[in-house]
Amino acid sequence: FFEGSGVDAGQLEEDLYHLWKAACLKFGLGEPSRKHGVVVQDGSLAASYVSKMGDKPWTLADEMAKSNSKKGRRSNRSFWQLIDCYMDENATTQHRNRAKQLIIEYAEATKGRKVLTWTQGLKKRYAVTDMTDEELAAQQEEEAVFIAEIPLDDWRIVVRHRLEAVILDVCLNGRQAVYAVIDAYRPKTPTD
Structure with a gap:
């Protein structure tokens, strides 16, 4: 992070490389x-770096915090794509079993590892206070608004x-809007 302008991105890229x-x-x-190898760009270019999420451009904040939304490249799959495959009742047993093996391998390899770490001095600079998991959970509950519960079969449609x-x-339009979208994609039965 740099305050203001004047940073020579080309020189920084060279030094980091x-x-x-x-x-x-x-x-x-x-x-x-x-x-x-190393690419240094202004954060405004993050939208062109990765694909869009729906019709909303992918921002620098998304790049930093939403790794779970990224897709694997070429024939590779992200962790969440493996979960989707394992949960997909239309997937072959072979595909589901392979997804399960890879999920277990990923879990074992990443257990106890941090996804994000703070650069030394960054918390102090921006007055970020540490909170326990319990404090964060309580804060989330206070700010959360229940809109809809989506059963597993409906989530598979999503x-x-x-x-x-x-x-x-x-x-933003409420529970009925959520269910209406899911219903629009629900497979039609012959009696419909």
């Missing part, structure tokens, strides 16, 4: 690619049609 290269070589990882962002948008 050399630090990263030295660390990779020190630990026997080989020399990283200069073309695909995920299958990638309606998560739409559901969040229509929440």
Whole structure:
């Protein structure tokens, strides 16, 4: 984070690349690619860096905090895509079992690891106070407003049609709007 303008992004990128290269070589990882290594950009370019979420552009805040919304590249899948596959009753047993294996592998590899860490001095600089999980949970409960409960079968419809962002948008219109969106995508029976 930099206050104001005047930061030479090209020079910063060059400096960071050399630090990263030295660390990779020190630990026997080989020399990283200069073309695909370190990229320094203004935060306003975050929207073009990743795909859009619904019709809302992906912002720098989304990039920092919504890793669960990102999709795997090419034939790879994100953790949440693996969960979707495992929960998909239309997936083959082989696909569901492979998703389960990968979910377990991911859980074992990431157990106890932090997803985000604070840069030294950043909390102090922006007067961020530490809170326990219990304090955060209590705060969330105070601020939360119950809108709708979505049963698992209905949630599968939401995920299958990638309606998560739409559901969040229509929440502003209340519970009936949430159910109306899901009903619009519900498979029709012959009697409908």
